[in-house]
Amino acid sequence: MDKLTLLHCQVPADHYDREIKNNLFLRLWHKNRFNKVGQTINNIYPQQILDIGCHGGTFTEAISRQFPRAKVFGIDICPHLIAYAQKKRPKINFKVASAEKLPFASKTFQLVTCFDMLEHLPNPGKAVDEISRVLSGGGILVLTVPSENLIYKLTWWFWTVFGAGRVWQETHVQNFSHHKIDDILKDTGFQVNKKQLINWSMLILIKAQKVLL
Numbered sequence: 001m002d003k004l005t006l007l008h009c010q011v012p013a014d015h016y017d018r019e020i021k022n023n024l025f026l027r028l029w030h031k032n033r034f035n036k037v038g039q040t041i042n043n044i045y046p047q048q049i050l051d052i053g054c055h056g057g058t059f060t061e062a063i064s065r066q067f068p069r070a071k072v073f074g075i076d077i078c079p080h081l082i083a084y085a086q087k088k089r090p091k092i093n094f095k096v097a098s099a100e101k102l103p104f105a106s107k108t109f110q111l112v113t114c115f116d117m118l119e120h121l122p123n124p125g126k127a128v129d130e131i132s133r134v135l136s137g138g139g140i141l142v143l144t145v146p147s148e149n150l151i152y153k154l155t156w157w158f159w160t161v162f163g164a165g166r167v168w169q170e171t172h173v174q175n176f177s178h179h180k181i182d183d184i185l186k187d188t189g190f191q192v193n194k195k196q197l198i199n200w201s202m203l204i205l206i207k208a209q210k211v212l213l
Contacts (some may be wrong), residue, residue, distance in 0.1 A: 004171065005077055008120065013084030019164065026164075029199055033144065037113075040207050041142055046070050046110035050134065052099050052127070053117030053152045057085030057092060063113055064092055070111075073101065082090040083088045099127040101164040107136040114143040116203075119174045120179075123209050128188045137212045141190060142202045152202040183204065 012018075019026040047070055051060040054074030064072040075097040076082055086094045097103045099114075099121065112131050117122040131141055146152050154174075159165035178195070181204065185192055190208040198205045 001118050004120065004122065004156045004173065007169075007171050009078040011055070011081075013081045015055045015164075015167065016056060017088075020058065023164070026149050027128075030059075033115075033199055033203065033205075034059065036196075036205055037115075037142060037144075038062075038066055040194060041066070041111065041140065041203065042138055044111060048138075049073065049107045049111045049113070050075070050102075052102075052112065052114045052131065053120070054085060054094065056092060057082050057089045059088050059113075059115055060085070060094075062112045067111075073104075073109075075099070085154055095138075100130060102130045102134050103175065104134045107139075110136055110139045112139070112141050114141065116144050116146070118145050119145065119176060121173045121175055124174055125184050125188060128184050129211070130189070132189045132210055135210045137210060139210045141185075141210070142206070144170070144198075144205050145174075147173045147179055147197060147202055147204050148177065149201060151200065155202065176204065178204065 020030055047066060049063060049067060049070050049072045051063055051074040054060045054076050057074055060072060060074035073093045073095065076086060077097050077098055079096050082094045082096045095103060105181040112135055118127065121127055162171050182192060185208050189211050191211050192206060192208045196205050
């Protein structure tokens with residue numbers, strides 16, 4: 001495993017489940033984030049969904065609840081995270097896989113989600129290119145990345161130095177400006193349909209559609 005993967009795999013599998021249960025601020029943070037995501041995708045009807053960077057499956061389960069008739073998959077690079085997710089959430093299909101080499105046929109999914117994950121990758125464009133490959137024509141990608149504004153940088157520093165976020169130290173290797181994420185999406189065959197700042201302007205939420213060729 002490379003250094004970034006090792007750092008990621010050191011994060012406990014139940015990290016997000018415990019955060020939501022035990023920390024009021026993080027409970028509000030994640031609830032607001034998924035309310036906004038839910039509003040963004042409430043008018044689509046996917047048959048198959050892929051959640052990339054699913055960790056222990058906390059947020060994959062939230063997506064699954066919104067689309068109970070869809071077949072939902074979650075992937076993560078760390079085997080122990082997938083083992084935890086599959087045991088705790090057996091109705092969802094979890095696989096160990098890299099975002100840069102997805103183990104699915106082209107045009108498999110109508111919706112792909114990717115929450116706070118691209119900033120962890122040395123080559124996010126390669127992952128987005130793979131997402132484009134596995135999406136059917138006209139399929140939807142919904143993602144969040146940090147906005148990298150001052151309030152986010154201060155919050156991230158405090159959380160990773162003094163809070164439960166210490167497990168995420170050195171794992172962010174990308175800083176996404178609005179233009180940077182737009183350029184990556186355009187270069188990999190996407191059209192941005194919606195972009196907004198959420199969670200006190202600390203996250204960028206994007207809904208993009210794969211361009212029909």
